[in-house]
Amino acid sequence: MNLQPYQKTILNAFRKLKSISFWPNKRKTPETLEECHEWLTTNLRPEEILEIKNSSLSGLCKYHHTMGRWIRNHWKLWEGGELKSHMESLGFTHPDDMSSVILDSFWSKLNGQVFDTKKAAEEYADFWEKSKTNHSTIIIRDGKIIFGENNS
Numbered sequence: 001m002n003l004q005p006y007q008k009t010i011l012n013a014f015r016k017l018k019s020i021s022f023w024p025n026k027r028k029t030p031e032t033l034e035e036c037h038e039w040l041t042t043n044l045r046p047e048e049i050l051e052i053k054n055s056s057l058s059g060l061c062k063y064h065h066t067m068g069r070w071i072r073n074h075w076k077l078w079e080g081g082e083l084k085s086h087m088e089s090l091g092f093t094h095p096d097d098m099s100s101v102i103l104d105s106f107w108s109k110l111n112g113q114v115f116d117t118k119k120a121a122e123e124y125a126d127f128w129e130k131s132k133t134n135h136s137t138i139i140i141r142d143g144k145i146i147f148g149e150n151n152s
Contacts, residue, residue, distance in 0.1 A: 029075050031082035033090070033117070036075075036102045037109055052103070053110040060103050068099040091121025093128065 030036040041049065052060070071077065077084050077095035087098040101120055108115035 029081060029083060032086050033102065033105060036071075036083070037106050040102075040106050049110065052107055055107065057104060057107055060100070060107055063103055064096070064100070068096070068103060071099040071102055072096070090117050092124060094124070097124045 030039045044052075052063075055062075072095045075081070075083050077087070077098050084095070084098070087101070090101075092098045092101060101117070101124075104120070105115040105117065
């Protein structure tokens with residue numbers, strides 16, 4: 001099987017994710033952003049934490065379809081619950097955004113940086129508002145979402 005480098009990265013991340021000893025029903029689902037960080041710190045292997053820490057903030061997107069999906073599905077960000085309610089109270093409306101913020105803020109914590117939750121919520125709200133009316137190309141540059149020229 002001849003894989004592109006990005007495909008190998010995704011496959012390796014998925015293999016690592018499958019090896020994590022996640023708890024099916026033994027521990028409660030985190031209910032706050034801080035509890036998510038505690039859960040990740042407790043349940044990820046040290047090398048996985050180091051990999052996240054050594055990634056760039058914009059590089060965390062490689063976890064969207066692996067760890068991010070696991071977070072969305074197992075922490076009930078699609079169906080609802082305490083964590084989803086908490087994230088909505090912070091201004092996040094979409095489960096994809098919620099899982100991204102969980103990982104981005106965890107990265108910030110690992111790297112001794114302050115994560116501006118309010119600013120992130122405003123940026124996501126702005127993205128969703130623009131996406132309703134602006135049918136242009138979406139470009140991600142340096143970890144920022146930019147709407148390109150209208151293709152219609």
